[in-house]
Amino acid sequence: EDQVTQSPEALRLQEGESSSLNCSYTVSGLRGLFWYRQDPGKGPEFLFTLYSAGEEKEKERLKATLTKKESFLHITAPKPEDSATYLCAVQPYGGATNKLIFGTGTLLAVQP
């Protein structure tokens, strides 16, 4: 069964304290792995797509990496505005095209 597990469930950082969020996945075949950011009361907002092991993508203070079993979202020198829930999702081969299987997210709080 296709499955996505994110850890930790919640993370509290001081401003400037770098850290990483983990997304481990089990999927029969991976078409793509997606990272989204979700602010309270809003819909998920797209951050990155990764397609193959070894791939990396960066955006401001965020960097996403991918291996055959997991993905990491590295946050460098975070600011309070980076506080949000970060969601990981996989898109498997086969079945419904474009279907996303989500993890339960990591709630990140960055304190000034």
Next chain:
Amino acid sequence: EAQVTQNPRYLITVTGKKLTVTCSQNMNHEYMSWYRQDPGLGLRQIYYSMNVEVTDKGDVPEGYKVSRKEKRNFPLILESPSPNQTSLYFCASSAPGNTEAFFGQGTRLTVV
């Protein structure tokens, strides 16, 4: 501006009273889907549509209906809502392939 629009944003209703949540996208996307988000369970797919007049069940379809008569619209229908359908609902759209999904701002539904 590219967007997915859901209405209403908030809805409180009583058990058994039929309701419809509307979803409209302006990106000419073929693929649309509905998710519900519950604490500890993450986002789970309810129904999806590959194109006009083509719909299919997702992972949690019981108690829901959908239709896709026009490419831009994908309403979610609850014929006889029950309290276990109290949840936060999101509509999403995407182009074919492993492309990013765009999410609406969400509809918080409470069934009493």
